[in-house]
Amino acid sequence: MSSKKVYFISDAHLGTPNHKESLVREKLLVQLLDTIKTQAEEIYIVGDLFDFWFEYNKVIPKGFTRILGKLAELSDAGILIHFFTGNHDVWMRDYFEKELGIPIYHDAVVKNLKGKKFYIAHGDGLGPGDHGYKFLKKIFRNRFCQFLFRWLHPDIGIWIADFWSKRSRYVSQGGEVEQWKGDDKEWLMIHSRKMLEQEHFDFFIYGHRHFPKELLLNETSRFINLGDWMTWFTYAEFDGEKFEIKKFK
Secondary structure (H helix, E strand, C coil): CCCCEEEEECCCCECCCCHHHHHHHHHHHHHHHHHHCCCEEEEEEECCCECCCECCCCCCCCCCHHHHHHHHHHHHCCCEEEEECCCCCCECCCHHHHHHCCCEECCCEEEEECCEEEEEECCCCCCCCCHHHHHHHHHHHCHHHHHHHHCCCHHHHHHHHHHHHHHHHHHHCCHHHHCCCCCCCCHHHHHHHHHHHHCCCCEEEECCCCCEEEEECCCCCEEEEECCCCCCCEEEEECCCCEEEEECC
């Protein structure tokens, strides 16, 4: 077994709330990637790296030069990088795969990492409830709807999507939704327990909820929420035996 490690990061939401503050977080994220690059075997970006991303046929959103360059550098160096779309960058197509050599996942994935079984997903739309968002997600992921949106001029389309994204962020971080509802009420916890009724997983890895959380589901299965790079600046590291959520300093 390789002595190198597997890393997990989620919810940087680069681009919000403005260019100046986003750039500070982007530089910190690049510093993290520089710090771990000699130890990393694989890196999993578990959704919402960007607060908004939409790929036109010949256009991608302006900015993010530093993070894209660093991901290209690590990918070219042979580090396996995996990108999961979240609810804010769901409109990924094939740019990362063609330009950076990074595969894109739009749904949950099961991986065997260093002898342990992982269930990895951003987490949006999983579990019971949230029916309004689940309906919207079907629209967002519909190829025909994406085709229609792509006919808008990028200046218009990106402005609309950026406005919607920031409203969504305001709602998702306000009031009751901001709080951890309790282990028996959190949709991702319920979803994970239901999955365990069908088969065993050692780790369930999620983003989306913006809380760094590590909880036992049973004697051998663990629930992990990775936190974010807006408030917590957390990431996770797995060496084959020890799984640890760390705060970047």
